[in-house]
Amino acid sequence: MSFSWTRVGAILHKELRDYRRNRFVIGTMAATPVLFIILPTIQLIAANATGKNLSVHVGLSLLYMLVIPVMMPSAVSAYSVVGEREQGTLEPVLTTPIRREEFLIGKALAAFVPTLVIAYAVFGIFLAVAGLFAHPVIASAIYAGTHVLVQLLFTPLLAGWAIWVGIGVSARSTDVRVAQQLSVLGSMPPLVIVALMSLNVITVSTALAIGLAAALLAIDLLAWRVVAAMFDRERLVTGRPR
Amino acid sequence: MSGDSVVYEGLDEAGTARAGQAPRAVSAAIEVSHLTKVFGGRTAVSDVSFSVAGGEIFGFLGPNGAGKTTTVRTLGTLIAPSSGTAIVAGIPLSAKNGPVIRSRISVMPESPGLYLRLTVVENLQCFAGLYELDDVRGRIARALRAVNLDDRAGDLCGSLSKGLRQRVALARALLNDPAVLFLDEPTSGLDPVATREVHELIGSLRKRGVTIFLTTHRLEEAERLCDRVAILSTTLRLVGRPDALRKQLFRRSLDVRLRAPLDDPKAVLGPLPGVQGWEQTPSGYTLTVSDPDFAAPALARALVAADGDILSIAESHHSLEDVYLELIDEDVEAKSR
Numbered sequence: 001m002s003f004s005w006t007r008v009g010a011i012l013h014k015e016l017r018d019y020r021r022n023r024f025v026i027g028t029m030a031a032t033p034v035l036f037i038i039l040p041t042i043q044l045i046a047a048n049a050t051g052k053n054l055s056v057h058v059g060l061s062l063l064y065m066l067v068i069p070v071m072m073p074s075a076v077s078a079y080s081v082v083g084e085r086e087q088g089t090l091e092p093v094l095t096t097p098i099r100r101e102e103f104l105i106g107k108a109l110a111a112f113v114p115t116l117v118i119a120y121a122v123f124g125i126f127l128a129v130a131g132l133f134a135h136p137v138i139a140s141a142i143y144a145g146t147h148v149l150v151q152l153l154f155t156p157l158l159a160g161w162a163i164w165v166g167i168g169v170s171a172r173s174t175d176v177r178v179a180q181q182l183s184v185l186g187s188m189p190p191l192v193i194v195a196l197m198s199l200n201v202i203t204v205s206t207a208l209a210i211g212l213a214a215a216l217l218a219i220d221l222l223a224w225r226v227v228a229a230m231f232d233r234e235r236l237v238t239g240r241p242r
Numbered sequence: 243m244s245g246d247s248v249v250y251e252g253l254d255e256a257g258t259a260r261a262g263q264a265p266r267a268v269s270a271a272i273e274v275s276h277l278t279k280v281f282g283g284r285t286a287v288s289d290v291s292f293s294v295a296g297g298e299i300f301g302f303l304g305p306n307g308a309g310k311t312t313t314v315r316t317l318g319t320l321i322a323p324s325s326g327t328a329i330v331a332g333i334p335l336s337a338k339n340g341p342v343i344r345s346r347i348s349v350m351p352e353s354p355g356l357y358l359r360l361t362v363v364e365n366l367q368c369f370a371g372l373y374e375l376d377d378v379r380g381r382i383a384r385a386l387r388a389v390n391l392d393d394r395a396g397d398l399c400g401s402l403s404k405g406l407r408q409r410v411a412l413a414r415a416l417l418n419d420p421a422v423l424f425l426d427e428p429t430s431g432l433d434p435v436a437t438r439e440v441h442e443l444i445g446s447l448r449k450r451g452v453t454i455f456l457t458t459h460r461l462e463e464a465e466r467l468c469d470r471v472a473i474l475s476t477t478l479r480l481v482g483r484p485d486a487l488r489k490q491l492f493r494r495s496l497d498v499r500l501r502a503p504l505d506d507p508k509a510v511l512g513p514l515p516g517v518q519g520w521e522q523t524p525s526g527y528t529l530t531v532s533d534p535d536f537a538a539p540a541l542a543r544a545l546v547a548a549d550g551d552i553l554s555i556a557e558s559h560h561s562l563e564d565v566y567l568e569l570i571d572e573d574v575e576a577k578s579r
Contacts, residue, residue, distance in 0.1 A: 001341040010371025014357065014364070021359040088353040092414070095318050095349040096372035097341040234321040238281065 007098045011106025012113075015080075019114070025076060029114060032072050033122045040064040040126055044134045058141045059199040065126060065151055066194050068119040069159035070187045073111040077166030078183035080107040081236065082173045091237055100231040104224075108163045115159045123151055146197075146204045153213040154194055157220060162187035164223035171231050174239070190216055270329070271296045271422050271453035272317060277326035279312050286312040289326070290478045294470075296421075299444065299454045301468030303461065303562075305570055308474045310457045311352070314424050317455070318349045331421040345373065348420035352427040354411035358400030362391060362410050365399055366417060373418040385413040389443060405436035412443065422453045429463060441467060465562040473566060480565075488560045493518070495558040496534055496541065498526040501551035510548045514540050528558065 019025040040061035047057035084090035093103070127148075130139045142148075165186040166179075173179035193212065196202045272294040279287040287309035294300040304310050315321045317330050319340040328335040331346035356365050363382060370378040386392045389409040394402065399410060408428065415423060425444070429437040444467055447454060458464050464471050465484050472481040480487055503522070504510050511520045511529060516537040519530040531537040534557045545552050 001345065004374060006374045007372050010368050013371070014360065014368040017364055018357060018359050087358070088351075088355040089357055090355075091320070091351050091353075092349070092355040092369075092411070093372065094320055095344060095347075095351075096369060097345040097374075098372050099341060237315060237320045 001097060001099075003099065004102060007096075007102040008106045008109070011093075011098070011103060012109045015107065015110030016114075019076075019110070028072060028075050029118060032068055033118050036064045036068050037122050037125060037129075041129060044130060044138060047135075047138055054138065054141060055200050058138065058147070061126070062142070062147050062151060063195050063199070065119070065123050066154055066158060066191065068122060069115055069155045070162045070191055071184065072118065073115045073159050074162040074166045074183040074187040075180050076115075077107065077111040077163045078170050078173075078179040079176055080111070080167055081170040081231075082176050082179045083170070085174075085236060086176060094233050094237065100233070101228055104167060104228055104231060107167060108160075108224075111163045111166070112156070112159055115163075116156055119155045119159070123155070146206055146209045149206060150194070150197055150204065150209050153209060154216070157213055157216040158187075158190055158194065160220035161190050161216065161223060164220065164227050168223070168227040168230055171227065171236065190219070270294060271298070271331060272300075272455065273329040274313075274317070275327045277313070277316065277328055278324050279309070279316055279321065280324045285476060287316070287474075288477045290474070291326075292472055292478060292481050294422075294453060294455060296453055297448070297451045298469045299448055299456060299467050301464035301471035302455060302457045302474060303459075303464055303471055303566055304474035309476050310474055311426060313474070314349065314426055314455065314457055318347065318424055319343050320349075345418070346420065347422045347424065348415035348418060349424040350411050350415040350426060350428060352430055354407040356399040356407055356410055356414075359398065361396050361398055362386070362402075362413075363395045365410060366414055369414050369417055375418060381417055382413075385416045388416055388446070389413045390439065405432045408432055408436070408440070412440065416447075420452065422455060423447065424455045424457075426457045427459065428456070429458070429460060437463075461563040461566055471562065473570075475570060479572075484562045484565070487562070487565045493530050494532070494534055496529045496531055496538060496555055497523070497558050498529065498541065498545070498555050499553035500526045500545070501553060504545075504548055504550055506548075510544050510550070511541075514544055516540070526553070 019029070043057050043061040043064070047054055047061075081090065084093070127142070130142045134142070162183070166183040169182045169186060170179045173182070193202070197204045197209070197212075202208075270293045272292075274293070275291050277287060277290045278285065290309075290313065292300075302310050302313065312321070316323050317328060317335070319330075319335065319337075322337060323335070330343050333339050333343045333346065335343065357368070360368070363386075366382045366385065367378060370381060375381055382395075383392070386395055389412050391406065391409055391413060394406065399407060402410065408431070412425075412428065415425075428444070429440050432440065441463070444454060444456070456464065456468060468484065470481060470483050471487070473479045473487075503526075507520070507522065507527065511517060511527060514529075514537065516532050517529050518532060520527050529537065529541065538555055538557075542552065542555060
C-alpha cells in the first residue's frame, strides 16, 4: 500500500473539526495573534522616528510577528500524539491502514495550516496599520530592506520547526503539560537567529536571508525524518520500546 | 456452530488440543505458530499456537495480565512479536505487511476511543477516510443501522452513554467489512440490555461469515457466542469447543438429592456398576460415573431398595467457568510450587 493523501486528509479534517470545538485550541489561536498585534503596535507608537533606536523598535515589532509561528503550533502539536494517547483514541487510529508518515503529516498540516493563515493575516494587518498610522519614516523602515522577505520566508519555516519539535516531544511524552512546556522550549533556538536578524545584529542581505531560510528548511526536513523514526507504534500503544 | 463444516487438523475426537499442538483449520482466517512476546525481561505471551477458521467466533479467555490484549495487538500489527509467526486474514504477519493486514481487519479495543468533540457521523467519516472506503455515506448508514444508532448520528460522542459509545465503536469496526474482527471486551461495562444487543450483533456478523476473535472476561458470553475458546495464561492452556473442554477436564458425574442421608451409603453406592467413586454433598451425593445413562437407572433402583427418598437425580453440569477456574487454579498452584 502506497502513501495516501486520503488518509492524510482524514487526519487533517478530523483535527480541524476537533480544533473548532476545543476551547483550549480556540483560545490559543485567538489570544496569540491578538497579543502579538497589540505589542508591535505599541512598539511602533513608542518609536521615535528620528531616534537612534528606530531600527531596534522596528526589529522588535517584526520579531513579535515571528513569535506567532513558534508559539501557536508548538502548543497544538505537543498535544497531537500524547493527547490522543490520553483520550484513548490513538490505538483505534493505529489499527487502521494508516502509515506513520501519513499520520504525522496529517497532524503537522493540521497545526501548520491555521498557523500560516493566522501569522500571515496578522503580518498583513500589521503592515496595513504601519502604512496607515505609523510615521512615514517608521513605515518605510518596516517596508525597506529584507524585513518583509524575512517574515515571509521564516514564518512557515519556524512553524515547521516548532511543529516537528512538538510532535517529536509529544510522541515520547506521557503527560500533555510536560509535552507542551518542552515543546515551547525546544521551538525557541531558531528564533534566536531570527531575532539577531530582526534587530540588525546580523546585517541581512537578501542572499543571506535566503541562505539561512534554506538551512532552516533543511533542518525542518531532517527534523521530520527524526520524528518519523521516533514514531514507534509499539511504544505508543504499550508505553514500552520494542 | 457455523464452522460445522470446518475440518480441524490436529484435534482429538473431542475437538480439543493442548497448547503447543496447533490445530490447523482449513481455510484459516488466523494461524498463529509459536508466538512469543517479551517486554524487557517479562514474558507476556509464550509459545502460543492456534488457528481460527474463516467465519468462526473464537473466544480468547484468561485472567488479567494473561497476554490476551498483547496477542490481539500483535495480530493487529500494533506490536511486533519477539518470535513466532502468524498469518492474519491470509497475509503473513510482518512490519511490511502491516498496512495490508490492517486494511482487512478491524480491532475494537476495550476502550471505545472515540473523538468526543466530534459527532457520531464525523467519527465514522474519519475512519472511512483512514480505510479509503468508497460509498462512505452508505457504509456509515449501514453500520449505524447495524448497531441501532441511526437516530443518534448527529450527536456529539461526548454526550453519549458508555453503552452507546461502545456501539459507535462497534459501528466503526464494521465500516470496512473486515474479514477478521477483533473484539476486546466488547460488552465491558454495558448493562444487560446493551449486552444482549451486542451479542445479537455478533450473532448477525457470524451469519455474514465474519471471523470474530473475541477477548472476554465474561465466561457465559464466551460459552454462548463462541464456536471454540482458548484459555490463555501467558502460555495457551487449552483450545477447543466449550462442551469438549468440559468433557476433557471433568469426569462425568451424577448429582443425587435425597430427603435424608443414607444409613450406609458405602453399601448402597459402592457396588453399583459404572460408578467410579462418590462423595457426600450437603443435599445428597455426587457420583463419578463412566456413563450417566447407564448408571442412573441402577442408582435409582438401589436408592429405592435402600429406602432413600429421592428428590432428584441429574447429570452434573460444568460450566465454562468451571473449566476456566480449574485451569487457572492449576496455574496458580504450579506457580506457587
